[in-house]
Amino acid sequence: DAKTTQPTSMDCAEGRAANLPCNHSTISGNEYVYWYRQIHSQGPQYIIHGLKNNETNEMASLIITEDRKSSTLILPHATLRDTAVYYCIVRSNAGNMLTFGGGTRLMVKP
Amino acid sequence: GAVVSQHPSWVICKSGTSVKIECRSLDFQATTMFWYRQFPKQSLMLMATSNEGSKATYEQGVEKDKFLINHASLTLSTLTVTSAHPEDSSFYICSVVTGTGNYGYTFGSGTRLTVV
Numbered sequence: 001d002a003k004t005t006q007p008t009s010m011d012c013a014e015g016r017a018a019n020l021p022c023n024h025s026t027i028s029g030n031e032y033v034y035w036y037r038q039i040h041s042q043g044p045q046y047i048i049h050g051l052k053n054n055e056t057n058e059m060a061s062l063i064i065t066e067d068r069k070s071s072t073l074i075l076p077h078a079t080l081r082d083t084a085v086y087y088c089i090v091r092s093n094a095g096n097m098l099t100f101g102g103g104t105r106l107m108v109k110p
Numbered sequence: 111g112a113v114v115s116q117h118p119s120w121v122i123c124k125s126g127t128s129v130k131i132e133c134r135s136l137d138f139q140a141t142t143m144f145w146y147r148q149f150p151k152q153s154l155m156l157m158a159t160s161n162e163g164s165k166a167t168y169e170q171g172v173e174k175d176k177f178l179i180n181h182a183s184l185t186l187s188t189l190t191v192t193s194a195h196p197e198d199s200s201f202y203i204c205s206v207v208t209g210t211g212n213y214g215y216t217f218g219s220g221t222r223l224t225v226v
Contacts, residue, residue, distance in 0.1 A: 043203050
């Protein structure tokens with residue numbers, strides 16, 4: 001599965017949108033982009049995934065560039081409870097396991 | 111979505127003893143489960159793939175005789191850390207494959223193991 005690159009950490013003001021970038025320049029045509037987050041001392045939580053179209057659900061939006069080499073996870077109105085480590089993962093449909101990179105530590109501040 | 115229960119949530123044990131961690135899929139029959147380990151301030155590292163009714167597949171560098179995995183039923187996988195040492199202290203997390211294709215992973219809440 002392709003490797004991803006994310007900033008180590010980001011800050012966001014409470015109530016503002018949090019935009020978390022991810023680079024996956026070696027992504028191949030059958031690989032999906034997944035986002036998970038991990039709140040301290042808990043298991044990872046699924047947020048969203050997509051192939052090439054932008055996706056939105058009740059938690060977040062996922063914007064994937066046309067060349068699919070990067071994506072952005074958007075939390076439209078960040079709250080203090082969104083403070084977590086956010087992982088961007090690329091995985092092919094055929095693969096089973098999820099390989100976690102370093103992730104982005106998002107700190108939402110009052 | 112599927113519910114995965116992991117037990118215990120934390121455990122302290124003495125060096126040399128063994129500890130068993132359970133991962134239960136409460137509402138889904140899980141053929142495959144994964145076990146991860148996470149050291150402080152690090153990412154999750156896959157330890158092994160647990161397959162119901164067959165032997166687990168271990169990642170390179172993970173000792174299968176030290177980390178015993180049993181997946182005897184479709185709802186339960188166990189990880190036993192044998193002869194635990196302080197360096198085995200970590201956060202252990204299981205995940206259940208709950209769907210096919212491009213979706214379908216649910217994680218347990220994790221077990222913090224401290225070996226003293």
